Amino acid sequence: MNTQLFPGIDWVGYIDWKVRDFHSYDTVRGTTYNAYLVRDRKTALIDAVKAPFGDRLLRNITGLVEPERVDYVVCNHAEPDHAGALPETLAALPNATLVCTKKCREVLAAHVDVSDWPIQLVDGGDTIALGNRTLTFLKTPMVHWPESMFTYVPEEKLLFSMDAFGQHYATSERFDDEVALATTIDEARAYYANIVMPFGRPVANLLKQAATMDIAMIAPAHGVIWRRHPERILAEYANWANGRRRPKVVVLYDSMWDSTERMAECVAEGAFSSGLDVKLCHVRRTSLTTIATEVLEAAAVAIGTPTLNQEKMPAVGALLTYLGGLKPVNKAGFAFGSFGWSKGGAERVDEWLDTVKWERLQEPVIARYRPDEEILTACRAAGAALAARARESAELPLFD
Numbered sequence: 480m481n482t483q484l485f486p487g488i489d490w491v492g493y494i495d496w497k498v499r500d501f502h503s504y505d506t507v508r509g510t511t512y513n514a515y516l517v518r519d520r521k522t523a524l525i526d527a528v529k530a531p532f533g534d535r536l537l538r539n540i541t542g543l544v545e546p547e548r549v550d551y552v553v554c555n556h557a558e559p560d561h562a563g564a565l566p567e568t569l570a571a572l573p574n575a576t577l578v579c580t581k582k583c584r585e586v587l588a589a590h591v592d593v594s595d596w597p598i599q600l601v602d603g604g605d606t607i608a609l610g611n612r613t614l615t616f617l618k619t620p621m622v623h624w625p626e627s628m629f630t631y632v633p634e635e636k637l638l639f640s641m642d643a644f645g646q647h648y649a650t651s652e653r654f655d656d657e658v659a660l661a662t663t664i665d666e667a668r669a670y671y672a673n674i675v676m677p678f679g680r681p682v683a684n685l686l687k688q689a690a691t692m693d694i695a696m697i698a699p700a701h702g703v704i705w706r707r708h709p710e711r712i713l714a715e716y717a718n719w720a721n722g723r724r725r726p727k728v729v730v731l732y733d734s735m736w737d738s739t740e741r742m743a744e745c746v747a748e749g750a751f752s753s754g755l756d757v758k759l760c761h762v763r764r765t766s767l768t769t770i771a772t773e774v775l776e777a778a779a780v781a782i783g784t785p786t787l788n789q790e791k792m793p794a795v796g797a798l799l800t801y802l803g804g805l806k807p808v809n810k811a812g813f814a815f816g817s818f819g820w821s822k823g824g825a826e827r828v829d830e831w832l833d834t835v836k837w838e839r840l841q842e843p844v845i846a847r848y849r850p851d852e853e854i855l856t857a858c859r860a861a862g863a864a865l866a867a868r869a870r871e872s873a874e875l876p877l878f879d
């Protein structure tokens with residue numbers, strides 16, 4: 480495995496092949512916790528790993544340098560998948576000083592006792608000279624925690640970007656040109672949709688700063704390193720952070736006795752006739768991770784549910800809670816579904832569309848018990864209208 484970014488700069492992290500649930504994110508391809516060692520006249524470790532894997536991090540470090548030679552441990556982000564192994568790491572590196580922002584120290588102290596740690600506080604724009612290389616720090620609040628920070632090495636035009644631009648993607652290869660680009664983009668999209676999406680505005684501001692920097696390589700805290708295609712992932716982030724819509728329709732639904740499923744199929748059928756990209760997802764057969772990823776770039780989304788006890792189905796409730804937190808923007812949509820003797824399901828979804836400020840294209844399409852041909856025709860027409868709205872509101876992605 481090639482772990483060298485540049486002579487003297489190496490990946491020393493851990494590949495987590497088996498993780499499948501990352502605080503409810505379905506990590507179907509596992510993940511990596513990336514840490515990097517910068518060796519110059521002084522040596523700096525950039526980030527650590529998740530607590531159970533601290534020994535592997537230390538093994539990778541000591542394969543390259545004596546532990547006494549490590550002068551700095553930079554903490555770009557205090558979340559435990561990166562900072563969890565800091566206590567073990569600092570204990571094993573006797574001459575190392577932790578480098579972090581004041582906010583990061585505050586967040587770390589809420590997790591572990593840092594009172595005995597040697598800490599050097601840095602602010603945005605501060606630098607640490609290592610010899611022929613310099614570490615420059617850039618505060619990135621709410622991308623995606625308040626204490627988040629990037630570390631930039633101007634001599635190599637190398638950006639250590641912690642979670643930003645990352646992917647939950649376990650692979651023995653460390654660089655984007657060693658794996659299929661489409662897979663890396665898919666995983667970066669899923670990562671953005673499920674972790675970063677609520678923070679579109681700070682990300683957009685950050686990208687404006689990044690546009691003023693000379694960046695040749697982006698080394699995130701998860702997944703592969705952007706060595707060949709850094710401009711591609713920067714453009715994708717600009718698309719996602721600015722809520723740019725593709726001509727794509729997503730139909731999400733749950734069903735009890737196939738009535739709402741039949742309606743969903745007809746909504747999708749109406750949308751198919753447009754020739755656009757259409758996805759039909761049963762919410763109990765599709766993970767929330769996948770649904771959020773599908774919704775990210777879609778211009779139009781229909782959501783269907785039967786009424787259960789005057790409410791939406793529980794899985795639809797979970798979906799709305801999850802999407803409501805992620806705050807996908809710039810969508811048009813409508814609700815649909817069946818009921819028996821009392822309404823409520825589709826109506827709750829309809830109300831939710833207003834709470835997330837999606838454009839509400841029409842009143843809910845509702846069927847009593849079984850959808851008759853008239854209702855199914857209305858579903859097809861609603862699907863066609865949804866697709867037409869998706870086509871007219873879609874924007875060209877920035878990298879095409």
Ligand code: FEO
Binds near residue numbers: 556642701
């Ligand atoms: Fe990979 Fe926000 O931690």
